[in-house]
Amino acid sequence: MGIKHSRRALKEAIQGYLFLLPTLFVLLTFIVGPIFYALFLAFHKVQLLGGQGFDFIGLRNFSRITVDQRAHIAIWNTLKYVVIVVPIQTILAMVLAAVLNAGVKGQKFFRIIYFLPTLTSSAVLTLIFMWMFNQSGLINEMLSSIGLPTYNWLGDPRVALNAIMGMNIWSTAPFYMIIYLAALQDIPDSLYEAAELDGANAFKKFMSITVPSLKPVTSFVIIMGLIGTFQLFDQSYIFSAGSGGPNNSTLTVVLLIYQYAFKNIGTMGYAAALAMTLAVIIMIATWLQRKFAQEESLN
Template identity: 80%
Template sequence: MRNNRTKRALRDAGQGYLFMSPTLFVLLTFIIGPIIYAIFLSFHKVQLLGGTSYDFVGLENFARLFDDDRARIALWNTAKYVAIVVPTQTFLALVIAATLNAGLKGEKFFRIVYFLPTLTSSAVLTLIFMWMYNQNGLINHFLELIGLPTYNWLADPSVALNAIMIMNIWSTAPFFMVIYLAALQGINESIYEAADLDGANAIQKFFHITVPSLRPVTSFVVIMGLIGTFQLFDQSYIFSGGSGGPNNSTLTVVLLIYQYAFKNLGTMGYAAALAFALAIIILLATLLQRKFSKEEEA
């Protein structure tokens, strides 16, 4: 009897793995495999052109990170970008969602309008904003019209990264707005009615009822924002033509990884070490965010 049960269990397990095999194959080939290969490359000096060669260098690639001035610049630019964009887009998404959830006239129309930037390709959106940021573009014309100073958005190192920040906040906040809108539907209306009886105004209800009730959702939004912003590449690449300029002001860690991997000979291993270090930074940032969000207590 026991042998029959064992055979039946093995047969059921075999059938399960058989049905899972396409998914397992994709995971191993396109996710787990490349991760393991990247870790392998990070400990080697790799030459891919003119004959592939792997020379083991141990931790040399990681030690080089501390002496690379461009790596420090890229990390600083990325950290500044994350520190500004993530809180701003999260707060903006929450405010817009709460406003749309208040039952205002034309609510459905504004939901569609606000969500439109999310549907636009990132590359196309970047090209549109480059046209708007042009020296004689729409934004400078508007600033000039209302009497404010104009900027050389694309060529001034002091404002180039800020231009990318503005574009990304505008384009990503609507996506998180939809998440908040769905979460707002789950808040019990009786809580707001009780607050009305106590004489609470709209701002008090927002900060003392809405924000605490959405704490787990905010934790998810912030984590997704952290992962996305740390991986900034395409906008920076298009804005600067792949150089990270002007004067390395738009150079990000992922763009630097791309440059070392595909533009410089013999630095593929160092690029893999940079990618591995970035993955560790993202993991640590995510764990810290979860710790300080007090999600478990909520």
């Protein structure tokens, strides 16, 4: 009996791994393998063209980050982008969801309208915003039509990154709004009815019932926002034509990795070191957020 049972268990295990084999192959080939290869590159000076191959240089690629001024600018721009965009898009998404869940007239229409930016390609949205902020674009046309002076928005380092921030908040908040809308359906109406009997107004109900009930969803939204904002690339690339300008104001870590990996010769290893550093920063930020959320739930 024991032998039959062990054979059956072995057969089931083999069948299970056979079913998992395609997924495991994809994971190993396109996720796990590239991670280890990038880690390998980070400790080497890499010359992919010309046949020079790989030269082991230890931690020199990582120590170079500490003296690379463009890396410092890219990290600062990315951190500033994360610190501003993540809280605003999270709060905006929650407020929009609460408003659309309150039974306002035409809420289905507004849900569709608010969600449209999420359905549009980020490249297309970037081109639209570039046209709006162009010297001959919509914003300057509106300013000139009412007699106000125009401005070179995209050429000003103080404005360029802020324009990308505004565009991303506008385009990503509706996606998280849908997540909040789904979560709001699980909050019992009896809680709001009891709060009304106690004389609570709409703001007090929102702060005392809605926000605490949505803490697990908010934690998820913040983590997804952190991962997405730290990896900002396409909008910055299109805005600056790949340069990170004007004056490195839109240079992000991922854009800098791209420049070192594919535009500069012999710096693929340094680009891999930057990528590993960014991965560590994202993991630390995610861990801190999860730890903070757990402490809040315990309190």
